[in-house]
Amino acid sequence: MGPGRRGRAVARRERTNDPEGLRRRIVEVAYAAFHARGYHATPLDVIRREAGVTGGAFSHHFPTKKALGLAVIRDRVARTVEQTWIEPLLAAPTAAEAVRAVLAGTLGELERRRAVTGCPLSNLALELSLHDRDFRVAVEALYARWRSAIAEKLRADVAAGRASTRDPDALATFVVAVYSGGMALAKASQRPAPLAACAEELVHLMNGPKGRTSATRRR
Amino acid sequence: MGPGRRGRAVARRERTNDPEGLRRRIVEVAYAAFHARGYHATPLDVIRREAGVTGGAFSHHFPTKKALGLAVIRDRVARTVEQTWIEPLLAAPTAAEAVRAVLAGTLGELERRRAVTGCPLSNLALELSLHDRDFRVAVEALYARWRSAIAEKLRADVAAGRASTRDPDALATFVVAVYSGGMALAKASQRPAPLAACAEELVHLMNGPKGRTSATRRR
Numbered sequence: 001m002g003p004g005r006r007g008r009a010v011a012r013r014e015r016t017n018d019p020e021g022l023r024r025r026i027v028e029v030a031y032a033a034f035h036a037r038g039y040h041a042t043p044l045d046v047i048r049r050e051a052g053v054t055g056g057a058f059s060h061h062f063p064t065k066k067a068l069g070l071a072v073i074r075d076r077v078a079r080t081v082e083q084t085w086i087e088p089l090l091a092a093p094t095a096a097e098a099v100r101a102v103l104a105g106t107l108g109e110l111e112r113r114r115a116v117t118g119c120p121l122s123n124l125a126l127e128l129s130l131h132d133r134d135f136r137v138a139v140e141a142l143y144a145r146w147r148s149a150i151a152e153k154l155r156a157d158v159a160a161g162r163a164s165t166r167d168p169d170a171l172a173t174f175v176v177a178v179y180s181g182g183m184a185l186a187k188a189s190q191r192p193a194p195l196a197a198c199a200e201e202l203v204h205l206m207n208g209p210k211g212r213t214s215a216t217r218r219r
Numbered sequence: 220m221g222p223g224r225r226g227r228a229v230a231r232r233e234r235t236n237d238p239e240g241l242r243r244r245i246v247e248v249a250y251a252a253f254h255a256r257g258y259h260a261t262p263l264d265v266i267r268r269e270a271g272v273t274g275g276a277f278s279h280h281f282p283t284k285k286a287l288g289l290a291v292i293r294d295r296v297a298r299t300v301e302q303t304w305i306e307p308l309l310a311a312p313t314a315a316e317a318v319r320a321v322l323a324g325t326l327g328e329l330e331r332r333r334a335v336t337g338c339p340l341s342n343l344a345l346e347l348s349l350h351d352r353d354f355r356v357a358v359e360a361l362y363a364r365w366r367s368a369i370a371e372k373l374r375a376d377v378a379a380g381r382a383s384t385r386d387p388d389a390l391a392t393f394v395v396a397v398y399s400g401g402m403a404l405a406k407a408s409q410r411p412a413p414l415a416a417c418a419e420e421l422v423h424l425m426n427g428p429k430g431r432t433s434a435t436r437r438r
Contacts, residue, residue, distance in 0.1 A: 036349060037349070037350065038257075038259060038346055038350070040257060040259035040260045041259045041346075041350060115349060117349060118345055118348075122345060122400075122403050123345050125403055125406065125407040126337055126341060126342050126345045126346070126403055126406060127257055127260075127345070127346055129337075129406045129407050129409070130255060130256070130334060130336060130406070131256065131257070131260060136407065136409065139407050140407045140408050143404060143407050143408070166423075167416075167419075167420075169416070170416040170417075170419060170420055171420060173401075173404060173413050173416040173417060173420075174397070174416065174417050174420040174421075176400065176404060177396070177397055177399075177400030177401040177403070177404055177413065177417045178393070178396050178397055178400055179400065180396075180399070180400035180403050180404070181341075181395065181396030181397055181398065181399035181400030181401070181403070182392075182396040182400070184341050184344055184345055184396070184399050184400070184403070185362060185392060185395060185396055185399070187344065187345060187348045187349070188344040188348050188355060188358050188359045188362050189359050189362070190348070190355065194392050194396065197386075197388070197389040197392040197393065198389075198392060198393050198396045200386075200389060201386075201389055201390060201392075201393040202393075204385075205424060
């Protein structure tokens with residue numbers, strides 16, 4: 001995760017020429033560390049060292065650990081939500097197909113990696129929601145964005161006759177919960193299997209017997 | 220959460236007469252603190268103070284923070300899993316009815332409380348699974364117990380003709396994921412509503428059109 005000698009040289013150059021690039025590098029390193037080890041378990045000087053930044057430059061961008069935590073959620077975790085969920089939702093023909101594709105992609109990635117680090121948003125949500133109100137509001141805004149993107153797609157599916165869903169908002173919340181919970185189980189077992197089981201149940205439920213989002217399952 | 224003056228007097232007596240009682244008190248205080256604030260964010264001396272215990276007595280029972288963390292998971296979180304899930308599963312006529320009753324009970328409790336602290340097992344699972352192998356194994360054992368109790372009940376339901384389920388193990392994993400994920404969303408929003416939406420979807424799915432566990436939903 002550390003940038004190594006070349007990384008530090010780049011960091012030094014960026015500190016002079018590219019303060020935005022340096023800021024992004026710090027956020028990237030902090031995102032990886034908070035995601036894998038947790039916010040409280042990661043000392044700031046570990047992030048400083050891994051990003052190859054001087055204390056002065058670091059404090060200039062992030063005077064407090066909280067400021068860095070908020071930037072990680074608002075900038076970097078938000079980007080993960082966009083790339084992992086929002087873009088596939090916009091690209092897929094239906095919400096059901098987007099959910100299937102996202103879960104297949106996530107499972108493929110878990111199979112390739114050695115460690116299951118879990119969902120970055122859920123990790124930080126559970127650790128920080130009660131710790132600080134600003135953290136909680138930042139986390140909740142991303143969950144809201146994620147849920148409303150799924151609900152919107154479901155409503156469009158219903159309007160176009162591509163799905164029948166009792167309550168798009170409830171089903172969207174359900175999808176996010178299944179993904180978050182399935183990731184928690186995968187992280188606890190360090191195997192993708194629990195998320196794979198959840199994916200199968202969820203896709204089955206959303207596709208139904210006629211390929212519709214109607215939650216029907218028969219043996 | 221602190222025991223107050225009376226609590227400390229009790230703690231002093233227990234230290235002399237009842238080492239097991241003192242140990243239980245420390246685990247109880249640590250459980251509440253780790254659940255609400257997190258393992259890493261809770262300093263040991265806060266737990267010592269809240270439990271009203273001397274440093275010597277504390278170290279006698281728990282020489283390290285890790286030893287205390289493991290005791291919290293294996294003794295106290297395990298008890299929560301038994302009381303919240305395993306006992307209702309044994310008492311209910313079907314798995315679907317147990318899931319409905321547990322979720323209704325949890326939602327009622329969330330409505331009464333001021334803060335949504337989330338699922339104790341998921342909180343510790345996400346924070347500690349990558350931090351330490353022993354923590355991960357302890358957490359995974361509880362998830363396994365929880366999932367297998369649901370799967371066993373589903374199999375009994377199927378055998379008795381009270382439910383039809385494609386894959387009891389996958390559906391059991393799915394139920395645990397929905398509960399864990401719904402609690403994460405409720406914690407992030409500090410409202411029971413997301414868990415209520417998940418509960419409605421899940422109960423609908425498990426009951427199906429003929430009161431069977433067959434995941435059927437129609438508008």
